[in-house]
Amino acid sequence: MKNRTLFTLILMCLIGCGWAQNTDGGATELMRAVSSKYQGFSAMKFHYTLKVTKDSKTLSSSQGDFALKGSKYRATYNGQEFYCDGESIWNYQKSTNEVSIFEYDSEDDDNMMNPKLLLKNWEKQFRAKYIRDEYINNVSTALIDLTPKAAQSYYRIRLFVNKTNNQIVRIALYEKDNTIYTYYIEQFNSNATFPDNYFTFDKSKYPGVEVNDMR
16 A cells, blocks of 8 residues: 555544534434544654454554654655655655755645645545444544545545543544554643654765755
8 A cells, every 4th residue: 555545544533623503313423523633732752563464364463653843744654764854855865874855845746645635625525433442452442434535546444532531542444445543542642742843854874875866
């Protein structure tokens, strides 16, 4: 799966916005509460585990980290590092010691890493439905399905919401080829603080790095 799809999924589900009015079994009411909670965070950081399964078989398991402050973000995933300071995006490939730099464009629909852009028309993109409650690790958890209105490679995103604190603890993306990408959100910190240079790639820390400036 493309890296942008990964961060698209995380950002879609961890920052809230207004949800469309619909008959959804209570999903709108719950997600508005989730939305309100996450919009109150000035910055956040979390660790996640990604498990990929297909036909009940585990294909892979990996871990990563994600930090967000306004339009700035920093993430690690599968040997890659991503930085965005709100003006430029850096994608560092550890295997080749190479970094590519792109201009950040808040109007670029292909760049789904910006939560402000991504969630601008959120209610126009999905239908939400409350599926059921489950107890996960002895915590009452609501399962909410998001179905895209326009054709996508996936047909469903399932959110697992801790009903005690309205935090999303798990996200599952269902691809049409029966592959399921499940993200387990761990070590969530809503009181994180970062200096602005935390979101800028510092090539001095990567001796011999090859720089591909696409701006």
